[in-house]
Amino acid sequence: MDWSYFLDLFMSGLTKGSIYALIALGYTMVYGIIQLINFAHGEIYMIGAFVALITATILTSMGLNLFAVFILAILVAVIYSSAYGFTVEKIAYKPLRHASRLSPLISAIGMSIFLQNYVMLSQTADFVPFPEIIPVPKFLEKVSDYVDPVGVVIIVVTVVVMIALSLFVKKTKIGKAMRATAQNKTMAMLCGVDVDNTISVTFVIGSALAAIGGVLIGAYVGQINFYIGFIAGLKAFTAAVLGGIGSIPGAALGGVVLGLTESFGTGYVSSDYEDVFAFVILVLILIFRPAGILGKSNTEKV
């Protein structure tokens, strides 16, 4: 067994899995609350990456240091993407709240196509280079022969964000409202929870996480275009289903499992079948645990 090769694959799988997890959280939170698969979520991630690119380019030309650029780019991307997430919900989903479940789904697909084309027309259809804005601490540079320092930063950021999210959902009042709405919307409303407001907050948080993912992956792979949201969105959605859609730890776990599967599949078998491994795992898990790894199965009363 070649341990350093194993470690390399593990690291790249974990890095990719972290990004999947960040985006998957948005899918899972929205699904948990309004049982809607928000197909436009991938596009929010893509918009986050574009906003960060523009911000970083401006800030770098102003001569700010790397750390400040990184933090500010994330901040602007988060604000911008959250605004988009909020608006998308208000325009495309809220009017359809009481329609059949298929209507908002179609509305979501439409929103996704609209946002893709909007960015393509307003920015460019080509790939654009993304600056390397992830700051790497000194001590990590020393071990860069063994692990990819940028990957480590991505994993750490993801872990921190997830802990913050769990605390937010568990400890704050809004978090409590979110859990209540997820369990039973009508009951929550009767108990005085502002359901509309809570749903908006969920979209805003999901979009913020997607934006962070967008900035990280943009800086990691060095290029973005209008289509990255679709591909990442598809994988992240798979991760959310894998982990159990509606469950926050499930999304994190699903992302990591998916990333590692792809990485090890490529490394030990063949990259020709990278996507095949991802979906074989999905099928296998859904056969044995139909609700996903950490999902709770709801038996519907007839």
Added chain:
Amino acid sequence: MKKIFGLLSAALFTVLAVVAPSFAADVIKIGVAGVHTGDLAPFGIPTVHAAKIVAEKYNKEGGLLGKKIELIVLDEQCKPEVATNVATSLVTSKVVGVIGHICSGATKAALPIYKQDKIPVISPSATNPSLTKIGYPVFFRTIAPDNAQGKLQEEFIVNKLHAKRVAIIHDKGDYGKGLATYLKNYIEKSGKAKVVLFEGITPGAMDYSAVVQKIKRARPDVVMFGGYHPEASKIAMTMKRKRLKMPFISDDGIKNDKFIQVAGKYAEGVYASGPKDVSGNPLYKVALNEHKKKYGTEPGAFYYNAYAATQALFEAIKKAGTTDFAKVTHALRTNYVETPLGKIKFDKKGEAEGVGFAVYQVKNGKFVQVYAPSK
């Protein structure tokens, strides 16, 4: 009403049939077939422009064999089924040669018809290697076939970079995988180097760090990628980040400014094969200026190849002194012609000698030609 239309069109048709032959005597008809409408039109229109410019030039000097040249331009939309109709139509209008077709698929479909009636066909753009076999002896082309690029890369990798272990990655697409397979076969046939890794990647995937780890483990002397620039720039970047210092070579799909722009500093030192740089040829500049003068724009794809094809056909007819098939094709195969692509003639199979690929390298943010076979 329908009857009247039928009668009318029948009457018109008869008139045409009667009138047409009386013109035929004093013109030489040349067919120009390709895609002129739809998505792929940018690949076909420049050929029409080139043929028109060259024909006009010859007509000004008295035409060919004392007759005016008349172009019959037909659109086949790159569709094989339309291409056979177009070919039949050209054959029935008694063309003595055809410039085209543009797409390999359409060319393949049309060739048997030209073969039956012995009409020389010169394509500026159809690169499928099998065409010269299917179309022999009527088919010629002024562009190098797909496998020529693989052959050149093999020569460069084995003889110039002295690589013993080669890793080949491709994007699973027709172009990328096709080229990668040619290269693999040529390397294995040469026996001088070993292919240590041959893998496809998913185009558009988030990142390729896992496959780069795999490359690292295979310890190649050279990495080749068959595909286009978005994936190539990601791989080149990840390789340098992981401190893989072996040369990275790719194909015509990355030999553009976009690759350099996206990959930035990571593009430096990357090799790419692409058509030979012919912009230094005096005739290249002449052809460029003629296009600018007539159409007011820079010429598009395959313009110079089509220009050379038209020239080659006209010169062959001139040299042969007749439009007889055997004599014209003999002239095509033996008589050198000065064209924008350089001095060319065709070999026995119908490939243009002296037209081909070269290897470029990114130096200071620009692709610079570093290796071109002398032949």
